[in-house]
Each structure stands twice: as C-alpha cells, then as structure tokens.
Amino acid sequence: MPEVEIRKIVTVLEEIRHEGGPPPAIPLRRAGIIAVIANPFAGRFEPEITGFMENLKPLGLDMAGRLVAMLGGDAGVVEGYGKGAVIGAAGELEHGALWHAPGGYAMRELLGDAKAIVPSAKKVGGVGARLDVPVTHINASYVRSHFDAMELGVSDAPRAGEMALMLVMTTGARIHARAGGLSAADARGGDGLR
Known part of the structure; x- marks a missing residue:
C-alpha cells in the first residue's frame, strides 16, 4: 500500500466558558485536529483498499497524542x-471508512483502552467543506450529557485528490x-454503552 503523504495538519482548541x-467552575475544552493527506485511491475504483488502514495507524496515534497534549498532557x-x-x-465515501480503525483505536489506546465506540461522520466534499464531528463519552455511549459535536474544516482542503x-x-x-439520561458519574463503562 502507498505511504501516507501529509500536506498539512491543522489544530483547533476551544475553551467554552459560558452558554x-x-x-462553570472549570471551562469545557474541545480539541480538534485535521490531517490533510493525499488520497492514494483518488480518480479510480480500487477493489482492495483495506491495507491502507495499517499505514494510517501511526498518523492516528500521532494525532491522538497531539490532542492529549493540547488538553494539558493528562489523558x-x-x-x-x-x-x-x-x-x-x-x-x-468508502475511502473515509478507512479512518475508522486507525483513528478510533488510536484514541482508545492513548486513553487507557476506553470502552465506548468512537462515533464517526464522513462525507465527500469540496475545498472548504466542514464536518460536524460527533462526540460521545469515552466509556459509555449512553451518557447523554456528552452527546456533542465539533465543527471542523480547512479553508483549502480537501482538494479533489485529498482526504x-x-x-x-x-x-x-x-x-x-x-x-437527563445516564450521568457520567453513574456510568459503569463495562460494555461501552452504560
């Protein structure tokens, strides 16, 4: 499989003090990171693409590490x-599905094997397209207070042959x-749901 070719990395840090x-006593912080990479499958149908997920794993770990650092260094x-x-x-669209395992497992690994599935969104879009990245609690997907989204995008990406x-x-x-709903304090996190 082809190597990962990065054009740029963009980071965003929000500190929410009022709604x-x-x-709140402690502001909510939301950190986002975007890696703009060449799409090695752009412009053609390639029947076998799953091998590229292995190539994306180091990028996922690097990006997840940067997010933890942005939030103060304590996972x-x-x-x-x-x-x-x-x-x-x-x-x-299927090219975006290649990010599921490398992106999700990287965060779960760095966060001490978090139990909840990492929510995801993907789409095909033009330069400047924005995406509402869904957010849930790291150990219990049913914790309603953590249902959220962070809008991310890059003004000059993705170009036609990029992701x-x-x-x-x-x-x-x-x-x-x-x-209402299940609170974070009441979550058990054993099954990743509750």
Whole structure:
C-alpha cells in the first residue's frame, strides 16, 4: 500500500466558558485536529483498499497524542471523543471508512483502552467543506450529557485528490447539560454503552 503523504495538519482548541447560564467552575475544552493527506485511491475504483488502514495507524496515534497534549498532557481529563473524514471530489465515501480503525483505536489506546465506540461522520466534499464531528463519552455511549459535536474544516482542503482526517477530544459534558439520561458519574463503562 502507498505511504501516507501529509500536506498539512491543522489544530483547533476551544475553551467554552459560558452558554447563557452561570459560568462553570472549570471551562469545557474541545480539541480538534485535521490531517490533510493525499488520497492514494483518488480518480479510480480500487477493489482492495483495506491495507491502507495499517499505514494510517501511526498518523492516528500521532494525532491522538497531539490532542492529549493540547488538553494539558493528562489523558485522564479526556471524557469525550469522536472522529470524521471529508473526502475530496475525486475520491469516494468508502475511502473515509478507512479512518475508522486507525483513528478510533488510536484514541482508545492513548486513553487507557476506553470502552465506548468512537462515533464517526464522513462525507465527500469540496475545498472548504466542514464536518460536524460527533462526540460521545469515552466509556459509555449512553451518557447523554456528552452527546456533542465539533465543527471542523480547512479553508483549502480537501482538494479533489485529498482526504481530511479528523479527531476530536473533549474534557467534559456540554456546558449546562440538563437533558437527563445516564450521568457520567453513574456510568459503569463495562460494555461501552452504560
């Protein structure tokens, strides 16, 4: 399989201090990272593409490590995560699916084998396309307070023959979360759901 060819890496860090109610004692931080890479399958149908996932694993680990560093270097503060991909117009949606394992397992590994499936979104889009990367709790997908999304995009990507691969980590629930459901404190995390 071809090597991963990176054109650029973009990072975003949000610190949310207010959402209309009282400021929280500790602001919510959301970190996102985007790697814009060449799509080795752009412009043609390639029946066997799964081997490229192995090539993407080091990139996934690097990106996940950068997110932890952006959030202060302690993986223990991370409570939510998600992943996504925008594929340039010369590619196909299935090329974005190649990011599922390398992106998801990288974050789970760095966060101490987090139990919940890493939520994902992908689409084919043009230059400047943005994606709402879904977020859930790292150990229990049913923790409603952590259902969130972080919009990511790059002004000059993905070009037709590129992919924009994305990871997101957060330090907690939505500010003023009060829609009920399973709380993070009550989650057991054994099955990744509850």
